[in-house]
Amino acid sequence: MASTVTPASTGSAASPPGPSGSAVRLRTPRRRHSPGRPRRSVLLTVLTGLVLLYSLVPLVWLVISATKTQEGLSRSFGLWFDGDFALWDNIAETFTYDDGVFARWLLNTLLYVVVGAGGATFLAVLGGYALAKFDFPGRRAVFAVVIGAVAVPGTALAVPTFLMFSTMGLTDTPWAVIIPSLISPFGLYLMWVFAGEAIPTELMEAARIDGAGEVRTFFTVALPLLAPGIVTVSLFTMVATWNNFFLPLIMIKDPDWYPLTLGLHSWNAQAATAGGQPVFHLVVTGSLITIVPLIAAFLMLQKYWQSGLAAGSVKE
Amino acid sequence: MTTLQPPAAAEPRPAPPPAGRDRRSWTGWGFIGPFVAVFALVFLAPIAYSLYLSLFRDQLIGGTTFVGLDNYEQALRDDRFWAALGRVSLFLCVQVPVMLGIALLVALALDSGRLYGRNFFRVSIFLPYAVPAVVATLMWSFMYGTRFGLVGDLGDAFGLSLPDPLSPDLVLASIGNIVTWEFVGYNMLIFYSALRVVPHSLYEAAEIDGAGQIRVVTAIKLPAIRGALVIATIFSIIGSFQLFNEPSVMQKLAPNAITTDYTPNYYTYSLSFSGQQHNYSATVAIVMGLITMVIAYVVQLRGMRKGA
Numbered sequence: 180m181a182s183t184v185t186p187a188s189t190g191s192a193a194s195p196p197g198p199s200g201s202a203v204r205l206r207t208p209r210r211r212h213s214p215g216r217p218r219r220s221v222l223l224t225v226l227t228g229l230v231l232l233y234s235l236v237p238l239v240w241l242v243i244s245a246t247k248t249q250e251g252l253s254r255s256f257g258l259w260f261d262g263d264f265a266l267w268d269n270i271a272e273t274f275t276y277d278d279g280v281f282a283r284w285l286l287n288t289l290l291y292v293v294v295g296a297g298g299a300t301f302l303a304v305l306g307g308y309a310l311a312k313f314d315f316p317g318r319r320a321v322f323a324v325v326i327g328a329v330a331v332p333g334t335a336l337a338v339p340t341f342l343m344f345s346t347m348g349l350t351d352t353p354w355a356v357i358i359p360s361l362i363s364p365f366g367l368y369l370m371w372v373f374a375g376e377a378i379p380t381e382l383m384e385a386a387r388i389d390g391a392g393e394v395r396t397f398f399t400v401a402l403p404l405l406a407p408g409i410v411t412v413s414l415f416t417m418v419a420t421w422n423n424f425f426l427p428l429i430m431i432k433d434p435d436w437y438p439l440t441l442g443l444h445s446w447n448a449q450a451a452t453a454g455g456q457p458v459f460h461l462v463v464t465g466s467l468i469t470i471v472p473l474i475a476a477f478l479m480l481q482k483y484w485q486s487g488l489a490a491g492s493v494k495e
Numbered sequence: 496m497t498t499l500q501p502p503a504a505a506e507p508r509p510a511p512p513p514a515g516r517d518r519r520s521w522t523g524w525g526f527i528g529p530f531v532a533v534f535a536l537v538f539l540a541p542i543a544y545s546l547y548l549s550l551f552r553d554q555l556i557g558g559t560t561f562v563g564l565d566n567y568e569q570a571l572r573d574d575r576f577w578a579a580l581g582r583v584s585l586f587l588c589v590q591v592p593v594m595l596g597i598a599l600l601v602a603l604a605l606d607s608g609r610l611y612g613r614n615f616f617r618v619s620i621f622l623p624y625a626v627p628a629v630v631a632t633l634m635w636s637f638m639y640g641t642r643f644g645l646v647g648d649l650g651d652a653f654g655l656s657l658p659d660p661l662s663p664d665l666v667l668a669s670i671g672n673i674v675t676w677e678f679v680g681y682n683m684l685i686f687y688s689a690l691r692v693v694p695h696s697l698y699e700a701a702e703i704d705g706a707g708q709i710r711v712v713t714a715i716k717l718p719a720i721r722g723a724l725v726i727a728t729i730f731s732i733i734g735s736f737q738l739f740n741e742p743s744v745m746q747k748l749a750p751n752a753i754t755t756d757y758t759p760n761y762y763t764y765s766l767s768f769s770g771q772q773h774n775y776s777a778t779v780a781i782v783m784g785l786i787t788m789v790i791a792y793v794v795q796l797r798g799m800r801k802g803a
Binding site for chain 2: 218230305306324325328331337358397448481
């Protein structure tokens, strides 16, 4: 941080740091040092670079390790390639091991994400729109309860939810994972803030005067304006569902309904058990395959989630 | 995400609509109804059921009997529960400040505009957030491991005998490192987003007054993002108290260092799914939930009051 300190100016507006001093040149240095375009600092870049390394090195390790055979993993240095380049073999083996159960897990995860995260986004968009644009009885109560619920530890709900679902016969079915995924209090909050700013009430009025019903007003007027917020919320609900571990761990016993996270965990547990077949190279390769889609989604949709988050903080 | 304040503080009431249109009506329920229905099913019902369960005990002799608050009394005297709570509290006191500190410094560095390649930094540091906790834990555990891990390699390379990160003494710190890695970028992004909307006119005014960078940070930037700081702290506290994924995945690789009652959540999980003590498990979960809510609430009150 020390590098950000500019030399102390002499304390008067007439002599800001930089080659100035005369009234005529006063404007130039001020513009150059204005918050928009300050001087770049190598030291600060290097310091932040340390955090960058910390963030990226494990991912680099994962990519490199996915190219190694089981023996290569223990034989070679972690951050460099082994002699054999086994990435394609590893990927093929990951998808064929144990009758291709990994492909099944991938499809399960996709199902949970599409229905669970998709549904969560849809409910959050509808709810956020209602909170932002309608005054209805119980509006404040709804908001207070939902926000209060954020503080309830999700795992505190797990045992009773499991018991409830088990009496309803839902455990060991996809519904046990999908239904709890449908609620995203954070998504609701984000959509509420976003809808409040993105949809001019006059536009809704105009649509109503033109004879559009509420449903039609929502789909034709509101929805297009909400698009950036919707992308943001779907990304975050998608990450939450894709990464979900605790919920499937308690709900699903049948490996045929495992999502990727639980499947990888079971492979790892199998490898760590005495007498189990060690498949660490498959755990590593499977891990890489698991994170690639999400990272790709985040990289491709940067523009949206960054603007969406910025909107979320406007209400400070 | 950035505010848990009651709506009154965060949101101005919509301006009165012209000419009496848009009266208070039930129309809004058509839109919020589905959310509320599912919410009741997956949040409210389990909480109510949990409370109900906690008042009963399932015994071999006599079946399920109403025991009043006995389960709560048992939980408050339960050494395993307190040990687990102590562990996550220690974790909270060390890991959360470190993580939020790094996140804040990076956010300030990005916001200062003095970095080369700012976008690259922001996106790259955020990326670990997209990595599932299970994968992050597996990855780090392999790196920690002596068998084919980086720690072992580095030890060999420099001829040192590095301590084993999966040993009982160090495993909590190792978990802290994993959690920090996962969430530094996420918190950084929250802080950064909040910093972006601070009006630039404030900086210009400060500069005219001759304020240095440090002074701008402490006098303008930090107060301006107070809300984001409080929210990130609350979320991190909740996250620490809920710690489960990382220890439960690591347990397979370090069974000697991590017991099945390592964190309160791991304890309730083991009680319920290995021990079949559903009633007591629900009780421990409620006690933990209450502690979490009280602490989150206190942090919010204190955080919002200062300078408000």
